[in-house]
Amino acid sequence: MEASEWAQQKAQSIHAARAADEIRTALNLERQRIRTSNFPDLVEAVARAFQHHCEEYNKIRAHGERSVEFHAIGPSLYMLRRDAGLSEINMRVNLSSCTIRVTAERSGLRYDRVYHPEALANGTALLSSSNGGSLVRAEDVAQEAMDAFLDGQELAERL
Numbered sequence: 001m002e003a004s005e006w007a008q009q010k011a012q013s014i015h016a017a018r019a020a021d022e023i024r025t026a027l028n029l030e031r032q033r034i035r036t037s038n039f040p041d042l043v044e045a046v047a048r049a050f051q052h053h054c055e056e057y058n059k060i061r062a063h064g065e066r067s068v069e070f071h072a073i074g075p076s077l078y079m080l081r082r083d084a085g086l087s088e089i090n091m092r093v094n095l096s097s098c099t100i101r102v103t104a105e106r107s108g109l110r111y112d113r114v115y116h117p118e119a120l121a122n123g124t125a126l127l128s129s130s131n132g133g134s135l136v137r138a139e140d141v142a143q144e145a146m147d148a149f150l151d152g153q154e155l156a157e158r159l
Helices: 003-060 138-151
Strands: 068-074 077-082 088-094 099-105 112-119 125-129
Touching: 003 068, 003 077, 003 088, 003 099, 003 112, 003 125, 003 138, 068 138, 077 138, 088 138, 099 138, 112 138, 125 138
Parallel strands: none
Antiparallel strands: 068 077, 077 088, 088 099, 099 112, 112 125
8 A cells, every 4th residue: 555545544534533533522412411401300300200199199098097298398309208207218409410319218218219311312301210220200210219118117117
């Protein structure tokens, strides 16, 4: 191969590699933009899902069974509790790292999940779960946590 032919191929190869890197960088930036721009809506959807699940459960709970409530304690902290119960599940939102962490507090229940937004091709986002990395909807986050919470035995009942 002559030097001029080699130089031509090498220059084309370097140009193609740089172009591919620029495309990858642009795609990563777009995915990040989608994740961060959709995150507040995802947080709101998870909070609404918790509230809706509580309302529906409270409508049909057995007589004598305690009601459950979900409410905001601050701009980035929410709490799920049984009426007059000691156990709770907290949902902490970290806007700077785009994470939602749902953990059991003051109970024998072991529950700890972290969710991050993941960009979809249509410009929306779903949540990726630390429990297997699958993509989940806001309703799935609330339902899984409430299943674990309601299936767990209240701390006060064990004393």
